[in-house]
Amino acid sequence: xxxxxxxxxxVYTATLTPLKPNGKVDDDLLIKHxxxxxxxxxxxxxxxxxxxxxxxxxxxERKQILKKVIAxxxxxxxxxxxxxxxxxxxxxxxxxxxxxxGVGGILLLPPYYYKQVSQEGIGQYVEEVIQGxxxxxxxxxxxxxxxxxxxxxxxxLIQQLKEKYPTTIVGIKDSSGDFSNMNAMVEQIPDFQxxxxxxxxxxxxxxxxxxxxxxATANVTVPLCKEVYRLWKTKKPAVKxxxxxxxxxxxxxxxPFSGALKSYIGAVTDNPKWTTVRLPNEPLPKKDLTTxxxxxxxxxxxxxx
Numbered sequence: 001x002x003x004x005x006x007x008x009x010x011v012y013t014a015t016l017t018p019l020k021p022n023g024k025v026d027d028d029l030l031i032k033h034x035x036x037x038x039x040x041x042x043x044x045x046x047x048x049x050x051x052x053x054x055x056x057x058x059x060x061e062r063k064q065i066l067k068k069v070i071a072x073x074x075x076x077x078x079x080x081x082x083x084x085x086x087x088x089x090x091x092x093x094x095x096x097x098x099x100x101x102g103v104g105g106i107l108l109l110p111p112y113y114y115k116q117v118s119q120e121g122i123g124q125y126v127e128e129v130i131q132g133x134x135x136x137x138x139x140x141x142x143x144x145x146x147x148x149x150x151x152x153x154x155x156x157l158i159q160q161l162k163e164k165y166p167t168t169i170v171g172i173k174d175s176s177g178d179f180s181n182m183n184a185m186v187e188q189i190p191d192f193q194x195x196x197x198x199x200x201x202x203x204x205x206x207x208x209x210x211x212x213x214x215x216a217t218a219n220v221t222v223p224l225c226k227e228v229y230r231l232w233k234t235k236k237p238a239v240k241x242x243x244x245x246x247x248x249x250x251x252x253x254x255x256p257f258s259g260a261l262k263s264y265i266g267a268v269t270d271n272p273k274w275t276t277v278r279l280p281n282e283p284l285p286k287k288d289l290t291t292x293x294x295x296x297x298x299x300x301x302x303x304x305x
Contacts, residue, residue, distance in 0.1 A: 007104040009211040010043030013218040014051040019276040031072035041226025044078040051216040056278035076102040084109025092132035112149035145175040251295035
């Protein structure tokens with residue numbers, strides 16, 4: 001059997017990246033938030049993903065964020081770090097740094113600018129990353145998010161990569177919203193951790209043998225996610241709690257997650273430091289924030305910050 005990643009199954013939060021009013025990263029607030037997430041049920045942290053606005057930061061900024069988070073006391077082995085860039089050398093450089101610092105896994109986007117590319121070309125890109133990093137401690141979680149990237153990872157391609165690099169290609173975050181695709185990967189790719197990209201499918205993916213979820217809204221819902229996961233693990237009824245979790249998650253849908261979550265957290269914590277985003281993202285307009293607050297108030301939901 002292939003060597004397993006150091007990242008266990010469970011609930012991972014695709015963390016936000018708090019910013020100062022001048023647009024620079026607020027390292028202290030980021031570290032504090034990551035500690036809160038881990039304390040309140042997050043199995044690990046997906047750092048510098050879509051929700052974390054990773055591709056709005058320079059490569060040097062991304063390197064510094066990772067170094068400071070680890071230096072701030074977040075265990076490297078609990079981090080799944082986004083390193084995917086359009087430029088292959090930048091992806092290799094970020095991945096090398098992350099592996100050297102001992103992270104649990106890499107969350108790898110496909111090269112996302114050019115759209116009329118073949119699965120063979122995408123596969124060659126992934127292989128070049130693996131060969132360029134050249135480290136047995138590299139564990140890759142492919143990041144399937146076609147709505148944003150426009151470039152999918154097909155099941156046949158994943159099977160080919162998994163067969164060739166069984167100890168390196170260890171899992172996937174499927175943010176397609178297509179549960180049938182997630183289920184098919186669980187069924188067709190052995191020894192492979194399939195994470196749903198939303199807690200909406202947390203219980204569903206667990207029931208078919210998947211690994212759990214990696215979610216943006218876990219920034220506020222992680223205690224609920226933890227409870228659903230705990231109930232499932234202990235073979236106790238989880239449907240009622242899961243249905244409530246899905247309703248909370250659905251309340252955020254339709255809004256851009258980075259802006260909506262930052263605006264919401266800023267409001268409930270009365271901390272304006274949360275509300276800054278990197279262009280072209282924007283904070284949630286007041287009317288939309290009011291709508292979101294009404295939805296969550298109807299559910300009697302309030303995060304325990």
